[in-house]
Amino acid sequence: MIPKSIAISRTDKIGDLILSIPSILMVRTLYPDAYITLLVNSYNYQIVRYLDIVNEIIKVDEMDEKEIINKLKLNKVDTFIALYTDNMIGKLAKKSGAKKRIAPLSKMHSYLAYNYGIKQSRSESIKNEAEYNLDLIMSLDKAEFKDRYTIDKKISYSDSNRKNIEEFLSRAGIGKEFIIISPFTGGSCKNLSIDEYAQLINKISANLNNSVKIVITASQDNKQYLNNFDQRKITVFINDNDILNLTALIDKSSLFIGGSTGTTHIAGNLRKRCVAIYPAKPTQSKTRWGLFGNDQNTLYIVPDEIEKKEDYSNNLFQNITEEDINKYAKLITDYYNER
Secondary structure, three states: OOOOEEEEEOOOOHHHHHOOHHHHHHHHHHOOOOEEEEEEOHHHHHHHOOOOOOOEEEEHHHOOHHHHHHHHHHOOOOEEEEOOOOHHHHHHHHHOOOOEEEEEEOOHHHHHHOOEEEEOOHHHOOOOHHHHHHHHHHOOOHHHHHHOOOOOOOOOOOHHHHHHHHHHHHHHOOOOOEEEEEOOOOOOOOEOOHHHHHHHHHHHHHHOOOOOEEEEEEOHHHHHHHHHOOOOOOEEEEOOOOHHHHHHHHHHOOEEEEEOOHHHHHHHHOOOOEEEEOOOOHHHOHHHHOOOOOHHHEEEEOOOOOOOOOOOOOOEOOOOOHHHHHHHHHHHHHHHHOO
16 A cells, blocks of 8 residues: 555654654655655754645644544544654554554554554664664665665755844854854753863864854853853854754854754754764764764764763763863864865
8 A cells, every 4th residue: 555644753852853854755755645744842843844845744742632633634644653652642643543553663552552663672772763763664665765765854944044144143253164062962961061161162262273263052041151161262142942043053054063962963964064972872872863864074072982981870971181172172173174
């Protein structure tokens, strides 16, 4: 049966959704005439707002279960693909009326809610999250999947977002060459401390003779930490709840530096040159959460990779020394100058 109406669900964090875009693209590639409904959380909506490979987007946290099910039935969904599943998504899949329901088969509820899919133990972290997603799509039609494989689909933003960023850069006196540093991860993964980022910025600025502008990206929640940075060396960009303004800013940058977070995955999706700071722990590592499709443009820094004992209940790397900061700054400077 060739699917005519497909629902695809990914309802967790920003980075997870970005790593799902290759799978959404592959569904569209395999079934160009299908009506595709995408289920996301509202805080992720902007990421896929202009994604032209889907027909409709449902914000699952703004509708009750009955409304979503009625919508899926109205769309005559025959195939439901849960790239990530929980009890709520399992219920939606089962009640949607879809004859084919596909998900990672790993927990008891997934065996009850889905009648297709593959066994996956993603916690083993032997491949990228995007590859785990793509394995589910490949199960639809392995031969066609391999024959038509494609993963490059960038996040889109509007002319208004582009104009907002051009005006921001003009006001700040920033030209074509600038580096973005995103020091805030919200505790989702191990990271350098704010003071260590401040030291890193000072070293990078010195190495580049202050010739390249550095932009710090932050949210309103992070403003209290900005005084830790030397204001003479940075320009601050406060995201105003439209993540596509931030996306447009990243798209214009010469280099992006950040920890394992959704913002870094935006840079990876846009195929920017990146420095990504990741821990060695398998479930948080670059193997599992790296910038899929952008490794050739990415320098990974793994502070605990060699002879470093880490407390993974702590969100900050331990025992980072001045020597480490100097080493990271030199790696970044050399990488920047390789352009």
